[in-house]
Amino acid sequence: MTLTLCTGNYAAGHTLALAGEANRAARGCCGGAYPITPQTEIIEYLRAVAFTKGRVVPVESEHSAMGVCIGASIAGARAFTASSSNGLAYMTENVFAAGYYRLPIVMIAVNRTLGPPWNIWVDQGDSLALRDAPWLQFYCDSHQDLVDTIAVAFRVAEDLRVLLPVMVAMDGFITSHTNMVVDLLDQERMDDYLPLCNVPHQLRHSHPTTVGNLTWPRETERHRRDIQEAMERVPRVLDEAIGEFEAVFGRRVAGAIEAEETGDAETILIASSTMAATLRHVIRARRARGERIGMIRIKQFRPFPRADLVRAIGNAKRVGVLDRNHSPGSGGIFWSEVAASLRDASVLLQNYIAGIGGGDVTPETIDAIADDLTRRTAATDPVWQEIAV
């Protein structure tokens, strides 16, 4: 094992490049590159790679970055890109198109606050605005989780039981720009791990097809239901991809959720991305003091792991959801998804909105949230836990 000290962006660029190169014996790889803070380092990395059979195209916009991925993927290549914030918003139309075309594209989303006003720090509102697109979404809590999840993402995306694009998200700056020690993957094992990319509806002159012409309601309904059914097959495919990853790389990758100390917990806090990493320390400290408290990290946002969550929440009395995102007029987006998952109305479910615009969510912040939650006898509207840092 060779450990490397690098940024999240570097780790992501490195892993995408290995995945692209791993398809050299098939149709090669291709991607679109367009800069936006804080993901720019990823596309710079990709532009510097000398692929055996691949080209990363320096396009004029995020909309076209995804457009190039779509064209390349329907031509049979392994396709990938990266974006953030307003870039993801600008790309949106083609993000939806990529999923509706059932193309196994992988995109790194480095979460950044949507502007205006301009703010370059982390907020998950950019990728969560794409939650209704036919994409899988994973939120990573560390550099290692990011690297391993990107490899798994290609495997799941290209599995014919799924055949949908995958977004792998990390926190802007906290993950993208911070150096951490990572066990980066290597080409030889990536070649072993990833089967050659096969897009079954690839454009072929031997079998000419028209992709994307008019469909009537009946065919459109079938198409959308096919996507839903593909989403429902993700848990099994992901399990297999994680098992195979362990066989090749000798390490477990987190699945849809990670539950810790939930077995006998009366109080459970739920978070995602690096807030979940901070939360883990808080939970361990409170457990050590004898508190019956646990946590769940939601890594897979789409498909939303409803059954896993309900099981992990078990008989807890109080559940708090921390959201670094906000849907105006509603509340935290993870919270609303958790609320839609809980069948048991007796659970007290409280939403805390924290770290909006990149505010530093410290263990002290989370302790204050945990204190509030354990004292509660009833839930209220989402609470804004102001950070002001």
Add this chain to the structure above:
Amino acid sequence: MSTIIADEPLLRPGNTNCAGCGMSIGLQWLDEAFADHRPYLVIPAACAIVTAGAFPTTAYGVPTLASTFASASAYATGVSVVAELNGDPHPTVCWAGDGGTYDIGVASLSAAAERNEDILYICYDNEIYGNTGGQRSSATPEGAMTSTTPRGKAEWKKDMVAIMAAHRIPYAATLSVAHRDDFLRKLRVARETRGFRFLLMLSPCPIGWKSSSDESIELIDLAVRCGLFPLYEVHDGERYTINSRPDGTDLREYLARQRRYAGTSLDPEVARVKIEKQWEFLEVMARLSS
């Protein structure tokens, strides 16, 4: 995804094109010039994708990808890059209307041209958003009535060939459905040229132009002869060749056959001066090129 058997014509019977649509002629001549070079087609939102008909049928006999409105050049970039990486001899052709070319698609088009991607981009310019029922685009000529310019468009048409030539792409040219030999020759030049190629075809639209469908070809002939639609080609953004010069035909003859110009404030004398200015430019460029 709609499937048909191989070796069909590029545009098959059963397509939904209107009578007198210039696109039908253009696609058949594309088929003729590319008979041994069957292309991939990339078509943005336009009449041309409705032409295919509804899933699971298709009127296109070659692999065809529908793109989002602004993205034909970006999707085509991905297709052509992967074709090149794999030694695939089939060319990538964008077939787009004027809305997808002059307006919403101009950024991705300009970028693909600047990168000199190996794409043949053909704009069938019917001077309106035809698929949505005939609204103004920046290709709509001055004076023409559309559903969003009910009193006639006040602005002059955007000069798209000049814009593309300014990218110094290997080949840019205009196409007339009334000049078959010239049309086919230019398609063959484009076919044999690598890099980004742009062809602009004035495409009659009897519905939008409010003209008689049996006069479509004649109308384009008049547009060429009166000088309104010059036939020329530009190599590498600098070598201009004029293929046909005005023969003194009166612009009014062209305008009178289209009710889109009826009762508008277009002054044919003002239009004539603008046409002459464009010709002065073309003649200077052609002289500099010889």
